[in-house]
Amino acid sequence: MSINDIIKNKPYLAWYIKDPEILSDESVLEHILNYGNWIDVQQFIKIKGKDKTSKLFNKTILNKRTNYSPAIKSYFSRYFNINHV
Numbered sequence: 001m002s003i004n005d006i007i008k009n010k011p012y013l014a015w016y017i018k019d020p021e022i023l024s025d026e027s028v029l030e031h032i033l034n035y036g037n038w039i040d041v042q043q044f045i046k047i048k049g050k051d052k053t054s055k056l057f058n059k060t061i062l063n064k065r066t067n068y069s070p071a072i073k074s075y076f077s078r079y080f081n082i083n084h085v
Helices: 003-009 025-035 038-048 050-061 070-082
Strands: none
Touching: 003 025, 003 038, 025 038, 025 050, 025 070, 038 050, 050 070
16 A cells, blocks of 8 residues: 555545546555544554654654644644654
């Protein structure tokens, strides 16, 4: 299973994307954290690993423009900081 399969199996996570299979890892993570549930998050982490997921998230939040809500950004910043391997 790949991370794009998560989006493929739950099209409502990226309902406005014509071809969700072309999404980058950062974009898939963003859609899952914003619109998915805890099982989706854990599935992404299982596929990519905690370290890589944490790096992807931290790389994304350093950009000037992100689509994370303040609550999501705050929660997962702490989650990945505490659970960082």
